[in-house]
Amino acid sequence: MIRPSILDLKGVTKQFGGLTAVDHIDLQVREGEFFTIVGPSGSGKTTLLRMLAGMESPTGGDILLKGERINDVPANKRPTCMVFQSLALFPHRTVGENIEFPLKIRGQAPAARRERCLQLMRQLRLPENYYGKSVTKCSGGERQRVALARALAYDPQILFFDEPLSAIDYKLRKTLEKELKDIHRETGKTFIYITHSLEEAMVMSDRIGVMRAGKLVQVGTPNEIYTTPKDKFVSEFMGEVNLFDVRLGEGGRLVSDTFKTSFSIGAMPAGFRQGYLVIRPEFMRFAGDGEEVENRLTGKLYNEYELGSRIQYQVRVAGHVFLLERLRQRPFRARLDEDVVVGWNAKDSILVAD
Ligand code: ATP
Numbered sequence: 001m002i003r004p005s006i007l008d009l010k011g012v013t014k015q016f017g018g019l020t021a022v023d024h025i026d027l028q029v030r031e032g033e034f035f036t037i038v039g040p041s042g043s044g045k046t047t048l049l050r051m052l053a054g055m056e057s058p059t060g061g062d063i064l065l066k067g068e069r070i071n072d073v074p075a076n077k078r079p080t081c082m083v084f085q086s087l088a089l090f091p092h093r094t095v096g097e098n099i100e101f102p103l104k105i106r107g108q109a110p111a112a113r114r115e116r117c118l119q120l121m122r123q124l125r126l127p128e129n130y131y132g133k134s135v136t137k138c139s140g141g142e143r144q145r146v147a148l149a150r151a152l153a154y155d156p157q158i159l160f161f162d163e164p165l166s167a168i169d170y171k172l173r174k175t176l177e178k179e180l181k182d183i184h185r186e187t188g189k190t191f192i193y194i195t196h197s198l199e200e201a202m203v204m205s206d207r208i209g210v211m212r213a214g215k216l217v218q219v220g221t222p223n224e225i226y227t228t229p230k231d232k233f234v235s236e237f238m239g240e241v242n243l244f245d246v247r248l249g250e251g252g253r254l255v256s257d258t259f260k261t262s263f264s265i266g267a268m269p270a271g272f273r274q275g276y277l278v279i280r281p282e283f284m285r286f287a288g289d290g291e292e293v294e295n296r297l298t299g300k301l302y303n304e305y306e307l308g309s310r311i312q313y314q315v316r317v318a319g320h321v322f323l324l325e326r327l328r329q330r331p332f333r334a335r336l337d338e339d340v341v342v343g344w345n346a347k348d349s350i351l352v353a354d
Helices: 045-053 095-105 110-123 140-153 170-187 198-204 222-227 232-237
Strands: 005-016 019-030 034-038 060-065 080-083 158-162 190-195 207-212 215-220 242-248 254-256 261-263 274-279 295-306 310-317 320-327 339-344 350-352
Touching: 005 045, 005 190, 019 045, 019 060, 019 190, 019 215, 034 045, 034 198, 045 080, 045 158, 045 190, 080 140, 095 110, 095 140, 110 140, 110 170, 140 170, 170 198, 190 198, 198 222, 207 222, 207 232, 215 222, 215 232, 232 242, 232 274, 232 350, 242 320, 295 320, 310 339
Parallel strands: 034 190, 034 207, 080 158, 158 190
Antiparallel strands: 005 019, 005 060, 207 215, 242 254, 242 274, 254 261, 274 350, 295 310, 295 339, 310 320
């Protein structure tokens, strides 16, 4: 079921003097969706989020919340709330005081405030005896949950997240990513999240929007973005890839001038003349090791990398690096510098434009 859209962006643009930080963005975010905006540093993510949250006005285009234009409605007049990387908690207050703050400024009576606060603490798996605990005595993960509980206390229609996990160490971050996705399920609220980490975006989001130089270059589910990247930039941004330039040759084959050979390809995109062939490391094979492949290249095994559940191999073909991955249970047995044949099947390759 496609849910109705909660937020509509029509040609949203932000210029700072001569610089276009956000460039004509069209987007619909659906109600209850976990939508992540991802892109490299300086691509305009923060500026876009600040406009959505009402901390900045667009210089062009419109932002509609449930059909109503909200371009110039300030942040505190919008039914939305932002969770910052710094979390912006009151440091000398207790967990309870922090979470109850929005309820207090709305004039709720102490007993009702406390009841709602404890309910939010249960939802966010904060022990009840933390109610009177100073936030300075909470761990990074607990503070994160306090900040989230306080944001939920505003009962916003949309929660915005400005890289809340980027300053947290790897292990805790991995736990919190999943927790945040669980909390999203439990609350059913619309979450709009920005990050420069593809991994984070993949784990949590229903859909991802990839930004580059102020433009939204692709919007799709994590699976769509991973398996059908729109161009070279998105394919490289979405993890390690084997990528080389190719052009259309005779008989619908792909010609690689780099490797002085041609490859078969499943479906040729209409109008394709030249571009890039992308093959994910997990689709690259060692030919002749019980695997039949349609396209082959001979090279030397250069290195092996332990990735935990998988092992990655680097093979060099005519000075070009190829990456292959295998599950740990099926390691490839060869010595470094040994000649190996690598390959892939036509259906496992992706063709992208520049
Ligand atoms: P990061 O991941 O590093 O935070 P970002 O993708 O969030 O980057 P923005 O912070 O939105 O990118 O910046 C986009 C562009 O707009 C950058 O070139 C930045 O220098 C510029 N910019 C952002 N805010 C302002 C401002 N207040 N005045 C002038 N230029 C700005």
